[in-house]
Amino acid sequence: MTHEIAVIPGDGIGQEVTPAAVEVLEAIDAVDFDFVEGEAGDAVKEATGEALPQETRDLAADADATLFGAAGETAADVILPLRQVVGSFANVRPARSYPGLDAVQPDTDIVFIRENTEGVYKGIESEISEGVTTCTRVITEDASEKIAEYGFSYAKQNGYDDVTIAHKANVMRTTDGLFLDSASAVGDDRGASYDTALMDALAMHLVMNPQDYGVVICPNLAGDMLSDLAAGLVGGLGLLPSANVGEDNALFEPVHGSAPDIAGEGIANPSAMILSAAMLLDHLGYDEQGDAVRTAVESVLDSGPRTPDLGGDASTEDVTAAVIDEL
């Protein structure tokens, strides 16, 4: 069986790390892929007026899964619609520290399960009078239950004992009250054990005691911030993969952006992108191969060549070759 994968490198280092991930996937003998490339981002917007051309949307919609690199200024115009195109309701963001790598908190292994459809991301904004603007944050019971179901299942399947529901229901009593109640009800129905945490206090505890956390189920924007916070704990965005999971489609992307400061130099760290490809393998049912890629990346991070962001002087290609060697 051949899997059709839409490949959207995008801008900046997206052009460098995406081919690296494709190379790694190609090196997996047990799985056949058909890679189809699509354009998105600043460059195509400059050329055509559109950051996300219809062909690229169709490509992602029709593929079995999508690999997306990064976009520059147009990031929101690309990734937010792409998340919709693949029908993603869950944004899965593992933040792990790796042995041998400098990290602010070397004992971190947390997976953020971020609601991926609503909150302030609904895009309902207006200027209601001069100098007065509003953004309508939407929280529904359906979406809150769905993300909680996903989060509790994920925790169980992946052996995480600690589940935390993040919220700010003391201030947003109606919206985050609904999020908290809906997510808690899912936990209760399953007889699962879980904690709830105010997102501000949680930010502090994650910094001080990340080892106390496993799976964190969050509203959309809170998940955006808390997962970046955790990226800081484990050594930066260069290491964080993510999956945008839908009912029967999904998109995989590094948490990092297009990094214009180092783009074109061939020194971008491909780890986050390759780890995103590992999540793609899991998603297609190739858990064993996904694990193999993760183990290979981990071993290279531990004792292989390192890109400058990790204090080394290796190139993207050196790291990619080393990962493939380990496979």
Add this chain to the structure above:
Amino acid sequence: MTHEIAVIPGDGIGQEVTPAAVEVLEAIDAVDFDFVEGEAGDAVKEATGEALPQETRDLAADADATLFGAAGETAADVILPLRQVVGSFANVRPARSYPGLDAVQPDTDIVFIRENTEGVYKGIESEISEGVTTCTRVITEDASEKIAEYGFSYAKQNGYDDVTIAHKANVMRTTDGLFLDSASAVGDDRGASYDTALMDALAMHLVMNPQDYGVVICPNLAGDMLSDLAAGLVGGLGLLPSANVGEDNALFEPVHGSAPDIAGEGIANPSAMILSAAMLLDHLGYDEQGDAVRTAVESVLDSGPRTPDLGGDASTEDVTAAVIDEL
């Protein structure tokens, strides 16, 4: 001249740390205070049905400044109206690491200038149909300019070179677009140098490189989360004071809550509350005395008795006495 100070200990350790701060203020010979105590929080709600009785509101409204300890379950019902009562538009939250204290990032000295009137804190929420709720986030040009003016002035007066404007204007284009544009315009008009940062990326950078940041000007909820994040960097909420500054009134409170787990044991760390009292001194124009209190707290943190949260076994009273001794 005698300054009338409203003192609202509230619940839990608020009852222990607030008297400590009052003792410290009383030990300052150069300044005369008249302390008037008011009730607020869970206990008074249980007794009277109201978490913030009208007498307490009046007390805070009429005083020259207010010291507030903490409230339990009713925290939002107490502190949000109190911020309004004193007309506070700026929430000032310094996060510093102290020599000799364990900290995740020992080289941190950041002051969050949090907008204190709007955003999701307007409390405009509704259930628009069953299971579908909204929260209307409000951002105005006036409030955004005002907080930026305050932030840039604060940076200048307190010798901070780095000013950062936090926002999420790539997603909340209208509301955070307005916040970003208004705050940037203030910086430009002043010929000040500043950076702007997406709040998610900022969360990561603050964790990894706090020494790169000085004053951070933030929308309300972002300031809530980012300042707690920074509390985690410097050793926890037990060390973070805050000021809720208005045009001609102000309220001072530790960033920590009522800590029911240790309340009543006399072992709460009074540092955050005493440092809040130091901010009160600054606010009334006694900068020298404010500095003296900070120096005393710092010296006790460095080599004096420590409460259990900092690994010691001293009591609240021991620490307070040591601070007064140092004055």
